[in-house]
Amino acid sequence: MINKKKTGLCLALAATLIASSALCGCQQSDSSTSAKFNSDVKDASKYTADENAQVYKTLDFSDEQEKEFAKKGFITAPDTLEIKTESGTVAWSQSAYDFIRNSSTPDSANPSLWRNTELNSLYGLFEVVDGVYQVRGYDVANVTFVKSDNGWIVFDCTTSSETAKAALELLESKFGKAHIAAVVVSHAHIDHYGGIGGLIDEKDVADSSLPLDEQIKSGKTLIIVPEGYEKAVMEENVFAGNAMKRRTNFQYGSLLDKGGKGSLSVGIGLTPSSGTTTYISPSYEVKKATETIKVDGVEMVFQLTPNTESPAEMNTYIPKYKALWMAENCSGTMHNLYTLRGAEVRDGNAWAQYIMEAKELFGDKAEVVFQAHNWPHWGNDVINDYMANTASVYKYIFSQTLMYINQGYTSTEIANMIELPDELNKVWYTRQYYGTLKHNVKAVYQKYMGWYDENPIHLDELEPTEYSKKLVEYLGDTDKVLEMAQKDFDKGEYQWVAQITNTLVYADPENKDARYLCADALEQLGYQAESGAWRNAYLTGAYELRNGTKNYPNYEGSGATALGMSTETMLDYLGICLDEKKLEDQNLVINLEVTDKNAKYLLRINHGVLIYSQEKWSDKADATIKTKSAGILGIAQNNQKLMDAGIEKVEGNSDIIKTLTSSIAEFPLYFNIIEP
Structure with a gap:
């Protein structure tokens, strides 16, 4: 699995993960503790069964108009x-x-x-x-x-x-x-x-x-x-296509x-x-x-x-x-x-x-x-x-979220406060099968206020793994933490158990007991979820904690959408695919002719950053490239077949294509989500 620890992780991600990552499995659980945990899929607990049974009291299952329309x-x-x-x-x-x-x-x-x-x-x-x-x-x-x-x-x-x-x-x-x-x-x-x-x-x-x-x-x-x-x-x-594809595994349970x-x-x-x-x-x-x-x-x-x-x-x-x-x-x-x-x-x-x-x-x-x-x-x-x-x-989600924002509440606080009007909540076609009130509230907050809640502690937080390890030093014995978490699990406190055990996982991904208990808690949350997207996310997280991603299929997208990009969008995409830190000592000028679009561009690698314009070509360019659009995509994806089909001529620096392709970033298909 790919380790995606990075310094300077964006605070929106950090804030999310810190809530679910805070301890360190530096000490391995003993055999008596380990015996309680395994990788099996579990039945619904009594708490989950009771929670689901309450749904029949909330909604009118005798109202079958939606069923009649569906048929x-x-x-x-x-x-x-x-x-x-x-x-x-x-x-x-x-x-x-x-x-x-x-x-x-x-x-x-x-x-x-x-x-x-x-x-x-x-x-x-x-x-x-x-x-x-x-x-x-x-x-x-x-x-x-x-x-x-x-x-x-x-x-x-x-x-x-x-x-x-x-x-x-x-x-x-x-x-x-x-x-x-x-x-x-x-x-x-x-x-x-x-x-x-x-x-x-x-x-x-x-x-x-x-x-x-x-x-x-x-x-x-x-x-x-x-x-x-x-x-x-x-x-x-396309721009965030690889990340979206990976996250789609969670959303759609594919x-x-x-x-x-x-x-x-x-x-x-x-x-x-x-x-x-x-x-x-x-x-x-x-x-x-x-x-x-x-x-x-x-x-x-x-x-x-x-x-x-x-x-x-x-x-x-x-x-x-x-x-x-x-x-x-x-x-x-x-x-x-x-x-x-x-x-x-x-x-x-x-x-x-x-x-x-x-x-x-x-x-x-x-x-x-x-x-x-x-x-x-x-x-x-x-x-x-x-x-x-x-x-x-x-409209309700929009207006009520902004009302609470103006009263000083944060995104997470509002998500836990707001409820739909009772009659709207009972309408079958407004039930939370896909979107949910909680994450839609956070969307409104994000749109108007961004990731920052004005608490300066959140300006430059430690990245999740380091935070988790440090917290473990304070909390001490992970066996004791797991024992307490198991007791809370037995009381049906699945969200808390998922958060605290995922903390142990972030600090020590080899702590199998923490992985298994976290998976068990996520599984019960999934069983209770009315949102299919939430259910899939919980159950996919549980699966990956138990089994990793080794059994997932290895596939590649067809690239059909990417080939339809405009030249400007394709150049933007090339910039996204370049690891510009690898090029930061480079300053290059490239004359680019896109023959199937009848267009010319002046490209610059400016301290490693790819910028472009349609200004006049440079007489002192390091290289001139004539290519079809597919050639640009081929460079961005380091795809020799596309480059062979697209690139027609390179003049000047004959290594210019190699310089670019050697700096293309790796986009792993199944990067880690539920662990570091």
Whole structure:
């Protein structure tokens, strides 16, 4: 495993980890203590069973409107569903969730999350209204098909081409061969664009250089996206892509077994597929706040909703069908103002206001609301309540957090104080299956106040391992600490036990007793969690403490998204990939020609820092590089195949490429998270 101890660790991370890392296992536990701890997966404790039983007293399980909506309009589905890649690996499996169809809620699962998993495990082709159809349960996101005069308009594409292709085949099994007139990608997340290659071929896409009316007349497939889409795609999925991929293991439980003691739903769906991701650049960006476009006989009214669930997102109203597409701004769960995999904090106030704007624009007309996740909602009264309640949740989190901020409370204090109004708390589609009140409150705090709480102790804290070791010197015997922690575990104090034992792990990762007890505490927290994302994080942490990461698969991303970057974004990415400390004694000037973009740049390595501009080339450059875009990506990833395909000519310093590639940082696939 990779040791990621660093001096100068950012205080936001330090503050988080210090709460869960503070002792040192300098003394090994004796055999009598060790006998109490092991790496086995455990049953739910009595405290966990009692905690989960209380959920039945909080929520009205006799209210089955959401279940009725999840089943409504079912047309067809295969008896079993397992989708494989060309190499034979499983990209998606509904069979993995057969347990949810064949058993009752166990003590090891929050009954509310279990119910949500039951609804998300329903799969097949569904009618939204006559002319609008969804394939659900083929990925974490839906594929929606809207009938047009001569074919179909597709809304969103799932995560991988294999699942999107299977969804299209299911539609065609009912309606015949499908011509796709347009693809509308609602926002810049991979589970909405990554499967596009399973629906259309890039050669059939309309020419983005043509005006919109000429694109439509061409008969080729339009790809319609919101303004800022490509920038958001690249910055969110590439710049921090390796770290997000690793953290996604925790958020989505992608490496956990599915089951009553394993991964369940994540609220917006079961889990993302793991097939081949693809990327095709859009042909048209919607740039007006509201814009009406008619494609193949279908009029669509687009409403831009920037900085809501994604930096670039849009809703769509389809008058012909009285159907309102809410992208991912509404769904069957409280969503994230901050997503656990990592992303820019979202604006809860803007989110609420754009939902209300949609209600104002279309709420009196719409007879059905449908979206990229979960299931539709029918009936004008239901729709307007659905939007108002969803908006109220995000507005409440925004306004109440700021109220408490102005009273002087810190992020953690507010997260432990705030509660939703009782009636909103009981609404099934605002339950905390994906986002939670606690981490959304912290997102609002972060957006407005940043990581610092003005306590100067937190300005330059010790990094977690050093803090932990020092604290152990004060606390002394780790056997005694473990004995006390076991007693607290037996009393159901799992959060505290997880924190104190993870402290021991941070000080001494070889302390197996601390690892096992910490894992046991995390496991019980996971069993109690209503949020699927929290459950996955707890159970993945428990797994890694018990087993490490040695059994995880070794895989690489397809790079399809990265290849779609603009030249400037690709150069920024190169700067991220360079370990600039290795170049700090270098001052170089490079003339760069990107031949497939017909663009020239002047690059400088200035005391190791890569900066660039489109100013005039230097007569005294150390080197001149002529390359396709793929060559830049090849250097950034130290990928010889991409460099061979992209780099056309190097003049001047012939070692310039080697100088750059020898300074590329290592991005380990499974860096440590739950230990140093």
